[in-house]
Amino acid sequence: MGVIHVTDREGQRHTLEAIEGWRVMEIIRDWGLPIEGLCGGACECATCHVFVNEDWLEKLYPASDEEEDQLDTVITQANSRLSCQIIWTPDLDGLELTLAPAGG
Structure with a gap:
């Protein structure tokens, strides 16, 4: 097991x-x-939109076209991802992210 750090x-x-x-x-x-x-x-x-700490972006698999299409429906930043599309592995131990505002 490892950890993720989430800012609410x-x-x-x-x-x-x-x-x-x-x-x-x-x-x-x-x-x-x-x-x-x-x-x-x-x-x-x-509805699981998060902002990934910039230091972690390169460690994630790139967003799929399907994920990009969903992100186009909300207000995003360069570090926006859908947390349902990030599968936790030991390489992501210590991952830092922030919950996006509700509805966006």
Whole structure:
């Protein structure tokens, strides 16, 4: 196991235990932080939108065309990703991200 660091919408930082093979969205949700993930990880809703700390962007697989299409439906930044499309591996131990505003 490892950890991810999540800053919530109020600016509070949380360190969450992560399990290999789980979607980052599932980890955040299962620790009780307010992330919707309405489509359950199918890349169909963008309600799990996060901002990834810039130091971690190059360590992630690039966003797929499907993910990019969903991100086009919300207000994004250069470091925007859908957390349902990030699968946690030991290489991501210490991953830092911030929850995007609700509805965007």
